[in-house]
Amino acid sequence: xxxxxxxxxxxxxxxxxxxxxxxxxxxxxxxxxxxxxxxxxxxxxxxxxxxxxxxxxxxxxxxxxxxxxxxxxxxxxxxxxxxxxxxxxxxxxxxxxxxxxxxxxxxxxxxxxxxxxxxxxxxxxxxxxxxxxxxxxxxxxxxxxxxxxxxxxxxxxxxxxxxxxxxxxxxxxxxxxxxxxxxxxxxxxxxxxxxxxxxxxxxxxxxxxxxxxxxxxxxxxxxxxxxxxxxxxxxxxxxxxxxxxxxxxxxxxxx
Amino acid sequence: xxxxxxxxxxxxxxxxxxxxxxxxxxxxxxxxxxxxxxxxxxxxxxxxxxxxxxxxxxxxxx
Numbered sequence: 001x002x003x004x005x006x007x008x009x010x011x012x013x014x015x016x017x018x019x020x021x022x023x024x025x026x027x028x029x030x031x032x033x034x035x036x037x038x039x040x041x042x043x044x045x046x047x048x049x050x051x052x053x054x055x056x057x058x059x060x061x062x063x064x065x066x067x068x069x070x071x072x073x074x075x076x077x078x079x080x081x082x083x084x085x086x087x088x089x090x091x092x093x094x095x096x097x098x099x100x101x102x103x104x105x106x107x108x109x110x111x112x113x114x115x116x117x118x119x120x121x122x123x124x125x126x127x128x129x130x131x132x133x134x135x136x137x138x139x140x141x142x143x144x145x146x147x148x149x150x151x152x153x154x155x156x157x158x159x160x161x162x163x164x165x166x167x168x169x170x171x172x173x174x175x176x177x178x179x180x181x182x183x184x185x186x187x188x189x190x191x192x193x194x195x196x197x198x199x200x201x202x203x204x205x206x207x208x209x210x211x212x213x214x215x216x217x218x219x220x221x222x223x224x225x226x227x228x229x230x231x232x233x234x235x236x237x238x239x240x241x242x243x244x245x246x247x248x249x250x251x252x253x254x255x
Numbered sequence: 256x257x258x259x260x261x262x263x264x265x266x267x268x269x270x271x272x273x274x275x276x277x278x279x280x281x282x283x284x285x286x287x288x289x290x291x292x293x294x295x296x297x298x299x300x301x302x303x304x305x306x307x308x309x310x311x312x313x314x315x316x317x
Contacts, residue, residue: 010278069269089277103280114278125268189271197267206271242268248276 005094006045008075009085009246010038010104010111016082025071026050033097035104038111041079042100050093059091076246084119086111087248114251121184122216122244124209126223127192128175129201130168131236132161165202167234172205175226175239182219183209187249201238208249216244 006025013034024030024043033040049058058064072090079085094100104111144150180186191203211219220241227239 007280065270066266069266069273072273073264073269087272087277089279090273092277092280107280123272125271189275192267192271197265199265208272208276242264245272248272251276251278 003044003046004050005042005096005100006050007088007092007094007100007103008041008043008072009079009087010040010115011079011083011085012115013037013039014083018078018082022075022078023071024075025068030075033100033104035101036108038104038108040100040104041075041085042097043075045093050091055091055093076248080122080244080246084115084121085246086115086118087246087251118210118247118250120214121210121212121247121250123247123249124183124211124216124219124223124244125240125242126175126179126205126207126209127203127240127242128168128172128205128230129199129203129238129240130164130234131201131238132164164234164236165204168204168237171230171234171237175230176205176207178226179207179209179219179222182215182222183211185210185250189249201236208245210247210250213244 008024008030018030018032022029026043026045026049028043028045030041030043033042048054049064058068069090076085076087094103144153176186176188187208189206189208191206192199194201194203197203209219223239223241227241230237230239
């Protein structure tokens, strides 16, 4: 099969084979391209989807984007089982194998440095949400006896929500500080849009933490504990953990 | 390490990482997923995922 080369990740040579059933984006099984002691994990993709113009259009097609993102992730996941991959940005595409080799050679030192930094580590995602009481439309606690009464009740609901935001933000800051102190590195992602995530509540914290595999169990317990504490002290708050991920959020140069 | 249950990963969590994370290399196909593109993808994704009963809150931006 000809076509373009889609590169998922760069890693050091690893002994174990990848699962034999593994399919990459566009259904082609990923293969390993070794150059100067580094491996690029590559599969073939058709020009009709991955050349510059079609790719630009395709990335705006949610179904295609979803399918491609999931396929990309499944390759990275399979790699994570056998090694520490350095994931590349989604849709990094080259004309042919020699283009991939040139890239590997040009960035060899960076890749080795970053791989050293990430080896034996995984990424955990932690998000904090809060669901406020609706300020309007909800049944009032007691039927307001007068206009002034109504305004007072409304003001109280607004104030309650403001208190809730403040409490939640303080909690999120505190949690982030505690988790950052435990982790080797951390990144803040932009809060997720509830319309896009389909999740109830406002996303107050959307963070990623780089944690050694051997410390991960303890990290997860730390998150679990904070989850229990938060639910006791703040109504409507939710802490969510995702992972372990390959170190996507830490693949760039250290800041 | 504890075995983490294999739940389906939410698309937004995946896209946070695949479109904003990873090493950025200019391949032979020079497509950079710049922030501008990301915003547009988000908006478009929103439109296709929001069903007809829920109007897009950003209709006028598009």
